[in-house]
Amino acid sequence: MALSPTQLTLGECKKRKWRAQVVEKYNHHTRRRHDLFGFGDVLVLDDQPGCLLVQTTIARHAMDRARKIMNECADACIDWIDAGNRAEVWGWRARKVGRTRRWSLEIHPIAIKE
Numbered sequence: 001m002a003l004s005p006t007q008l009t010l011g012e013c014k015k016r017k018w019r020a021q022v023v024e025k026y027n028h029h030t031r032r033r034h035d036l037f038g039f040g041d042v043l044v045l046d047d048q049p050g051c052l053l054v055q056t057t058i059a060r061h062a063m064d065r066a067r068k069i070m071n072e073c074a075d076a077c078i079d080w081i082d083a084g085n086r087a088e089v090w091g092w093r094a095r096k097v098g099r100t101r102r103w104s105l106e107i108h109p110i111a112i113k114e
Contacts, residue, residue: 005056005092008103009042012090019045023053037080038073039065039087039110050085059106062091066108077112086110 003011006022013020023036023043035041040053057065066089069077077087087110095102 005058005090006041008092009054009056009090012105013044016046018047037076039069039077048086052086052088053080055089057089057091059091059093062089062106062108065089066110069110070112074112077110081112
């Protein structure tokens with residue numbers, strides 16, 4: 001069974017000994033997922049000041065997600081960052097190594113200028 005980007009992100013956080021919680025919600029009536037503030041899938045307490053809100057995806061879509069945050073969710077993201085927090089897009093890429101699949105992570109920090 002394939003791992004989702006969210007599962008990979010939770011695993012990476014656990015490996016780094018960070019606390020992480022999924023904050024994306026599924027609405028059964030609309031059959032859609034809703035991100036926290038429109039751009040967050042996982043809330044992370046890492047070794048930095050403030051909280052980290054991560055949008056998870058596959059690497060191929062990472063820049064699309066970053067553009068969406070900067071265009072459609074800019075106000076919420078500005079408020080999030082102004083409150084002393086951080087936002088990143090984590091893109092996961094699968095690579096075959098022999099018979100096994102190895103996942104590599106690309107991190108794209110979000111910095112929105114008003």
